[in-house]
Amino acid sequence: xxxxxxxxxxxxxxxxxxxxxxxxxxxxxxxxxxxxxxxxxxxxxxxxxxxxxxxxxxxxxxxxxxxxxxxxxxxxxxxxxxxxxxxxxxxxxxxxxxxxxxxxxxxxxxxxxxxxxxxxxxxxxxxxxxxxxxxxxxxxxxxxxxxxxxxxxxxxxxxxxxxxxxxxxxxxxxxxxxxxxxxxxxxxxxxxxxxxxxxxxxxxxxxxxxxxxxxxxxxxxxxxxxxxxxxxxxxxxxxxxxxxxxxxxxxxxxxxxxxxxxxxxxxxxxxxxxxxxxxxxxxx
Ligand code: 7PJ
Numbered sequence: 385x386x387x388x389x390x391x392x393x394x395x396x397x398x399x400x401x402x403x404x405x406x407x408x409x410x411x412x413x414x415x416x417x418x419x420x421x422x423x424x425x426x427x428x429x430x431x432x433x434x435x436x437x438x439x440x441x442x443x444x445x446x447x448x449x450x451x452x453x454x455x456x457x458x459x460x461x462x463x464x465x466x467x468x469x470x471x472x473x474x475x476x477x478x479x480x481x482x483x484x485x486x487x488x489x490x491x492x493x494x495x496x497x498x499x500x501x502x503x504x505x506x507x508x509x510x511x512x513x514x515x516x517x518x519x520x521x522x523x524x525x526x527x528x529x530x531x532x533x534x535x536x537x538x539x540x541x542x543x544x545x546x547x548x549x550x551x552x553x554x555x556x557x558x559x560x561x562x563x564x565x566x567x568x569x570x571x572x573x574x575x576x577x578x579x580x581x582x583x584x585x586x587x588x589x590x591x592x593x594x595x596x597x598x599x600x601x602x603x604x605x606x607x608x609x610x611x612x613x614x615x616x617x618x619x620x621x622x623x624x625x626x627x628x629x630x631x632x633x634x635x636x637x638x639x640x641x642x643x644x645x646x647x648x649x650x651x652x653x654x655x656x657x658x659x660x661x662x663x664x665x666x667x668x
Pocket of ligand 1 (some may be wrong): 415456457490509510511531533579581593609610611612614615649657
């Protein structure tokens with residue numbers, strides 16, 4: 385089946401800097417937080433060497449992309465300065481130079497985007513969906529991929545009674561408008577993935593409604609990335625702390641694949657790969 389732009393549905397090539405990812409199978413993005421306060425593994429990978437060895441470990445475990453973040457966006461997190469964010473990220477990027485997998489940088493700052501791309505990053509994962517002044521231009525000037533994520537409010541306060549009249553409609557409209565903005569800025573569709581932003585200004589019910597309607601996002605013809613790994617919604621469901629949310633995360637990974645997700649952003653790469661194998665066997 386082909387859509388109006390000639391893409392084969394269910395199959396795509398993602399253009400990620402010098403890499404081409406053929407998603408004949410779902411992809412895994414492994415998370416490396418270089419922050420002292422990320423909610424689930426904050427502090428563990430805060431020094432450069434542990435961040436580096438963790439990134440390498442994720443690649444050995446089968447990560448297709450490694451996502452490095454220097455600013456915690458967990459609910460209630462406080463912002464870090466641009467200098468601090470760069471000091472966290474750049475040494476890790478330099479240490480991963482020449483690695484055979486694309487490196488993504490989780491940032492909302494155009495200056496950090498530009499420096500990260502110079503230092504070898506192939507993808508920008510932006511929880512602000514390139515809305516900061518200069519962000520579209522920073523990405524357009526390179527050949528990196530970009531993840532456009534929806535969020536409502538700011539991390540410090542976003543989980544205080546978030547409200548939507550129609551959560552699915554609102555997120556679809558937002559992501560469509562960001563896809564249009566990218567197109568106007570000259571960022572090719574083959575470089576873009578979209579993400580509903582589970583937990584970013586959303587209650588458990590909002591997240592579940594979005595998951596049930598994920599095929600509508602996938603219907604935009606752009607690969608859908610999802611992040612459920614260890615999130616507090618899973619704590620709400622199971623009553624378990626972040627360190628005990630792996631089974632719940634894997635259940636959500638499977639449901640997300642079945643609903644049309646193409647990229648799973650996770651902390652536990654090896655286990656998530658097994659979920660993908662199970663899903664592929666079921667689908668075959
Ligand atoms: C997400 C993210 C997500 C994208 C975080 C955590 C909280 N980026 N960054 N999607 N979540 N694209 O790692 O659990 O869901 S930070």
